[in-house]
Amino acid sequence: ACALLSQQDLAGETVLVTAGPTQEELDPVRYISNHSSGKMGYALAQAARHRGAKVILVSGPTCLEPPPGLELVRVVSARQMYEAVMTRAEGCSVVIKAAAVADYRPLLRNGDKLKKKDDNLTLELAKNPDILSQLGQLNPRPLLVGFAAETTDLQNNAAAKLAAKNLDMIVANDVSQEGAGFNVSTNIARLLYRDGRVEPLELMPKTRLAELILDRVGQLLQNKGR
Numbered sequence: 499a500c501a502l503l504s505q506q507d508l509a510g511e512t513v514l515v516t517a518g519p520t521q522e523e524l525d526p527v528r529y530i531s532n533h534s535s536g537k538m539g540y541a542l543a544q545a546a547r548h549r550g551a552k553v554i555l556v557s558g559p560t561c562l563e564p565p566p567g568l569e570l571v572r573v574v575s576a577r578q579m580y581e582a583v584m585t586r587a588e589g590c591s592v593v594i595k596a597a598a599v600a601d602y603r604p605l606l607r608n609g610d611k612l613k614k615k616d617d618n619l620t621l622e623l624a625k626n627p628d629i630l631s632q633l634g635q636l637n638p639r640p641l642l643v644g645f646a647a648e649t650t651d652l653q654n655n656a657a658a659k660l661a662a663k664n665l666d667m668i669v670a671n672d673v674s675q676e677g678a679g680f681n682v683s684t685n686i687a688r689l690l691y692r693d694g695r696v697e698p699l700e701l702m703p704k705t706r707l708a709e710l711i712l713d714r715v716g717q718l719l720q721n722k723g724r
């Protein structure tokens with residue numbers, strides 16, 4: 499009974515999770531994107547649901563089955579994700595940004611398929627809005643959890659993002675390590691907090707990492723309430 503009760507630690511909370519990649523169209527048949535299976539975000543959404551939260555899952559294109567019992571908002575581009583998140587964030591107690599958002603989109607989308615011509619092709623790109631940074635500016639703002647996928651200088655890069663985006667916690671993972679990152683069902687992460695604490699974690703399934711992250715989210719919400 500105890501285990502069941504402790505699993506409801508997010509009852510009454512609304513948790514918004516973003517998952518998957520975004521796709522930025524170049525023409526009707528092509529896009530630029532990031533590697534991302536959506537597994538981490540879907541695992542977080544499902545785990546939050548099991549803990550009693552009302553869950554909004556804002557998902558870029560993935561091959562995953564939508565978990566039952568939550569509100570699924572499908573988006574394609576970073577700008578669509580931005581709209582979907584910003585219009586819902588005010589009603590949320592927690593936002594977890596597991597999505598791999600494309601930092602840039604093609605400046606122009608061609609209405610017709612581009613035809614190949616020269617040997618070299620230069621694309622002009624425009625910067626997308628940084629959703630997490632915008633959320634960090636809200637007042638009051640929900641509890642914010644970001645992700646940082648890095649290939650070098652993991653801890654410094656992640657700490658800089660935590661501060662710059664005004665987050666409560668960031669999940670840092672070195673995607674160059676085996677067993678971490680894209681399209682695998684495990685991850686090696688370290689959790690960084692506002693107060694400078696760092697919690698290094700072992701290799702574990704993304705489903706277990708999701709539970710661990712939500713344990714910490716539950717604790718942070720409790721501290722906030724005090």
Ligand code: CTP
Pocket residue numbers: 576595596597598599600601626627628629630631643644645646647659
């Ligand atoms: N993020 C976001 N909106 C963007 C880009 C990133 O909300 N336009 C979020 C991601 O979902 C992630 C966090 O910001 O939770 C960090 O993303 P990351 O790509 O690691 O950091 P960037 O700030 O984009 O920096 P860079 O890619 O240059 O390392």
Ligand code: CA
Pocket residue numbers: 599600601
């Ligand atoms: Ca980025």
